[in-house]
Amino acid sequence: MDVPIIVRFEGRAIHVRANLDWSIYQLKQHIYLHCFEKAENLKIIFCGSEIKDSVILKNCYFTQGTVVHVIVVRNNNTPPEQQNQNVVATHFIAPTTEGTIKAQTEQKRSRFYVYCKGDCNGLKPGKLRVRCKDCKDQAFELDKGPESWDDVMMTGKISGHCRNHAGCHGLLAEFYFKCESRHAGNTLVTPLTLLRTNTLDVPCLACTDVCEIVLVFPCEETHVICVECFARYVDTNLNRRQFILSERIGYTLACPGLGDGCEESYIQDIHHFLLAGKNQYERFKNFATEEFVLQNGGILCPGENCGNGLMLDDDSRRIVCYRGRGGCGLVFCRQCRNQYHDGECRANIQERAQATNESYQIDRNQAQQARWLEEAHTSAAIDRFTKRCPGCSTPTEKSGGCNHMTCTRCRYEWCWLCLIKWGRNCESDHWFRAR
Numbered sequence: 123m124d125v126p127i128i129v130r131f132e133g134r135a136i137h138v139r140a141n142l143d144w145s146i147y148q149l150k151q152h153i154y155l156h157c158f159e160k161a162e163n164l165k166i167i168f169c170g171s172e173i174k175d176s177v178i179l180k181n182c183y184f185t186q187g188t189v190v191h192v193i194v195v196r197n198n199n200t201p202p203e204q205q206n207q208n209v210v211a212t213h214f215i216a217p218t219t220e221g222t223i224k225a226q227t228e229q230k231r232s233r234f235y236v237y238c239k240g241d242c243n244g245l246k247p248g249k250l251r252v253r254c255k256d257c258k259d260q261a262f263e264l265d266k267g268p269e270s271w272d273d274v275m276m277t278g279k280i281s282g283h284c285r286n287h288a289g290c291h292g293l294l295a296e297f298y299f300k301c302e303s304r305h306a307g308n309t310l311v312t313p314l315t316l317l318r319t320n321t322l323d324v325p326c327l328a329c330t331d332v333c334e335i336v337l338v339f340p341c342e343e344t345h346v347i348c349v350e351c352f353a354r355y356v357d358t359n360l361n362r363r364q365f366i367l368s369e370r371i372g373y374t375l376a377c378p379g380l381g382d383g384c385e386e387s388y389i390q391d392i393h394h395f396l397l398a399g400k401n402q403y404e405r406f407k408n409f410a411t412e413e414f415v416l417q418n419g420g421i422l423c424p425g426e427n428c429g430n431g432l433m434l435d436d437d438s439r440r441i442v443c444y445r446g447r448g449g450c451g452l453v454f455c456r457q458c459r460n461q462y463h464d465g466e467c468r469a470n471i472q473e474r475a476q477a478t479n480e481s482y483q484i485d486r487n488q489a490q491q492a493r494w495l496e497e498a499h500t501s502a503a504i505d506r507f508t509k510r511c512p513g514c515s516t517p518t519e520k521s522g523g524c525n526h527m528t529c530t531r532c533r534y535e536w537c538w539l540c541l542i543k544w545g546r547n548c549e550s551d552h553w554f555r556a557r
Contacts, residue, residue, distance in 0.1 A: 127184055130261065131157055131192045132287040142180035146173050150192075159194050167191045167285065170252035170264040170295065191261035193285045232319045235335065236311040237396045238301040245335070245349065245397060247302040248313060250274065254284040256292035261285040264295055271315050273297075312393045316340070317349075318494075326351055327379060327484060327492035337394065339377035341387030344494040347378075349397055356398035360405050363413070373409050379489040405429075424459040425452035512536050512543070 123143075129136040136156045140149055150161035166173050168182070168190045236248035254262045255278055264282040273279045274297040284292035299313045320336045326348040333348035347355065355378060359365055365373040368388050375395075377384040389395075396403050408429065412422055415431035423430040423443040428450040430443050439456045443449030454460060458467035508519050511527075513534030518527055525538040535544040 123180075125179075125184055125188075126186055127188045127190060129153055129156075129190055129192055132194075140179055140184070142178075142184070144179050145175060146177045146179070147175035149179065150175070153192060157192075157194075163194050165193050165195055167193065167261055167263060169250070170262060170267075170282065172263065189260065191259075191285065193261060193287075232321055234299065235314050235317040236299050236301055237314060237393060238303065238311050240301065240310070242301055242303050243400070245314070245317075246311075248299045248311060249302055250297060250299055252282075252295050252297050254286065254290060254292040255294040255296040257284060257286050257288070257290040258296070259284060259286040259288075259290065261287075262292070262295060268297065275313075275315075312396070314394055314397070315391060316389065316394055320346075322494060324494055325488070325492050327489055328355070330488055330491070337397075338494045339379065339384070339387055340389070341377040341379060341381060341384045343377075343379055343381035343384065343489070345377050345379040345381070345384065345489060346492045346494050352394075353398040353402075356395050356406070357402055360398075360402060360409070363409075363416075365406070365409055367413075373406070373413070378484050379492070380484060380486050381489065421456065423449060423452060424454055425450040428452065509538065509541065512541050 124139045124141050126137060126139050129138050131153070136153065138149075138152060138156075140152070144152070146166055147161060150164045150166065153159075153164060154161060173182070173190075234248040234250055236246055238244065238246045251260065252262055252264065253260045262282055262284050264280060266280065268274050268280055277296050278294040280295040280297075281293050282295050284290045286292075299311050301311050314337075316337045316339070318336055318338055320332065320334055323332045324336065324346040325332050326336065327345050328347060328351040331348060333350075335349055336346045337349065337352050339345045339347070356375065359375060366376060366388065367373055371388055371390055372392070374388045374390070374392060376389070377387045392406070395406050398406075412429065412431060415422065415433065418433070420431055420433040421441070423432060423441075425443060428443060430447075430449045432441065432443060432449075434441070434456075440462050441454055441456050443452045443454070445451045453462045455462050455467060460468065508517050510516065511518050511529040511532065511534055513529055513536065514532040516529055516531045518529060520527065520538055526535065526544050527538050528535050536542060537544050
C-alpha cells in the first residue's frame with residue numbers, strides 16, 4: 123500500500139508516494155532521486171527524533187500528508203552498522219519497531235485527546251508534535267523527551283537543536299497538538315489532559331459502564347467518569363447553578379466522588395467543559411457574570427437563548443428585557459419567570475426549578491470501583507515499584523521518569539508496562555504516563 127507524504131528538504135516540499143513496506147533506508151534511497159544526496163548522508167527527523175534506518179514505514183503511523191524532515195550530514199565516517207544508534211528516546215507519539223506494533227494491536231492503544239474547533243467540532247484523538255521555539259520549524263531534534271505535562275504545556279522546558287536549513291540556531295523546543303483527522307489541517311485544537319484511553323477497563327463513576335474514553339479526576343482516589351456522564355454532570359450543575367468558585371481557578375467543578383478530598387479536587391483546565399458541547403460551554407463562560415448579577419439582587423431573563431442580566435430599581439412584577447440594552451424584548455413575570463400575566467402565578471419558581479433540574483448523585487460502592495489504579499492491574503509486577511527484566515529476569519526498580527528501562531546487568535532495553543523490547547510504539551502510547 124502506498125501513502126503520499128511530504129518530505130521537507132532545504133526549504134523544498136518534496137511529494138513522495140511511499141510504499142508502507144519500505145524501510146526508512148529505502149525511503150532515503152528514493153529521496154536521493156530528488157536531492158542527489160546519498161542515503162548514508164541523510165537523517166530523517168519525525169516528532170523530534172531521528173528515525174533508524176531499520177524502521178518499517180507501516181509501523182510509523184504515517185498517513186496521507188504526513189510531513190517528515192530530511193537533513194544532510196556530510197563527512198560522516200561512521201560505519202553503516204553503527205549509524206543512527208545514539209537516537210534520543212522522545213517518549214511521545216513517534217514511529218514504532220515491528221515487534222512492538224503486534225503487541226499493541228492486542229490491547230487498547232493509549233492516546234492523547236483534543237477538542238478540535240474546526241470542521242470536526244468535537245472530541246478527537248490528538249497527535250503531539252514538536253518544533254523550534256524560535257523559527258517554528260519542525261526540523262528539531264530533542265536532547266531528551268518530555269516526562270510530564272509541564273514539559274509539554276510550558277514552552278522552553280526541553281532543549282534540543284534546530285536543523286532548519288536557513289541557519290536557525292534555536293535550542294528550545296515547543297510542543298503542540300494536532301487533530302488526528304486528516305481533514306482538520308492546521309485547525310486550532312485544545313489538549314484535554316485529564317482524558318485517557320480506558321486501558322484498565324475501569325467502570326464509570328456514574329453509569330458503571332466500561333467506556334473507551336474516560337476522564338480521570340485529579341483527586342486522591344483518581345475517580346473515573348465516562349465522557350457522556352461528565353457532559354451530564356456539567357449540564358446538571360449549570361442548571362442548578364452549583365459550579366464552585368476557586369480563587370486560583372475561577373468557577374469550576376470538583377470530583378463528584380465521595381472520597382476524602384474529592385470536594386477539593388478541582389478541574390483546573392476549564393476547556394474540559396467543552397465536552398458538554400459548545401452551547402453549554404458558552405453558558406459556562408457566562409456563569410461568572412450571571413452569578414455577579416444574581417448575588418447583587420438582579421435577575422436573568424428567561425427568554426430563549428437570552429439570559430441577559432437585569433439589575434432592577436424597584437419591586438415591580440412586570441419585567442422588560444429591553445432590546446436596546448442587549449435584551450430579547452421579552453416581558454415576563456418577576457415571580458414565576460413566565461411571560462407576564464395578570465393574577466396569580468401558575469407555578470412557583472422553586473417548583474419549576476425542581477421539575478426541570480435533575481439531581482446528580484453518586485453511589486459510594488460505585489465510587490470505590492471507579493478508580494484508576496495502575497498497580498492493581500499489573501499482574502507481572504513483583505510489587506508496585508519492581509519488575510523483572512524480560513532479558514535476564516533481574517529485578518529492576520523504577521522510581522519515576524519514563525517507561526524506557528535499561529537493565530544494568532544485560533543492558534536489555536525494555537518497556538516497563540509491556541514487558542517487551544522497547545520500541546517507538548511504546549514511546550507513542552505510554553510516553554511518561556503510568557498507563
